[in-house]
Amino acid sequence: MLEAAIWFWIPLCLVPVGMWFSVSGKAKTAGKLIPGIGFVLVMISSWTVPSSDSTAGGHLLLSIVAPSLLLAYGVHGMSFGGNVPGGRLDSSARWRGSLAICISLLIFCLMHWYSFTPLWRNEEINPYWIVFWPTFLLFSTSLCSVSAVALASYGENRLNESINLAILSVTMAGIALAAMIFDGYMATSNEFRDYLWLAAADIFGTIVGISLAIAAFAIVIWAYENSLPLPENSPPPTEDEIEHVVALAKNHIGGDEE
Secondary structure, three states, X not given: OHHHHHHHHHHHHHHHHHHHHHHHOOOHHHHHHHHHHHHHHHXXXXXXXXXXXXXXXXXXXXXXXXXXXXXXXXXXHHHHOOOOOOOOOOOOHHHHHHHHHHHHHHHHHHHXXXXXXXXXXXXXXXXXXXXXXXXXXXXXXXXXXXXXXXHHHXXXXXXXXXXXXXXXXXHHHHHHXXXXXXXXXXXXXXXXXXXXXXXXXXXXXXXXXXXXXXXXXHHHHHHHHHHOXXXXXXXXXXXXXXXXXXXXXXXXXXXXXX
């Protein structure tokens, strides 16, 4: 337990602490180094403390860090390579981003259907991978479809972006459907379907929880504002206050015409 605390849980706690230092501006250099060191220690925890079951999470992060970074690079290129008001990239950024997204999705698919599957102890599948994979597919499908509808409904001149998001949503749904039909390298289609329904329940519960939290917060604010008395009318300005305002206006108005 002590080794797990030193090599896994304390480094894991350093990640949000370092991010807080960076965001607050109190120690930007330390805020960049501390999360990086903590994240690296978490990823290599399967070697530093292999006896701990918690290190399966670090092993999964190490397994998906490369395709995840490639996916983030592709999303950035596609987002800022199009019609954006500021920070626009060059015209080839969208094509590079599209290629990066396709390669990252291909790697994820190979991790499910080929020998790239993250294996943990005794050559068994990482228990967090079979949870991450259907959750990632379901969440990506939902997010892309909602974003496509939002862009088409409320955006201006965003038809191409909406179509691209719709295509990506259909692609993710197709991958999920294929995983429900065909067995993977280490996980069967029945296992994938079971975890897919659990992921759907998790996402639905998260949305309901966030909605209830926002509703409760809005009700509290509404009740508090209704309990406040009506504001009283302020008295009219005095002669001294009017003269003071006029003097300030004259001091800040310059030019011959005035």
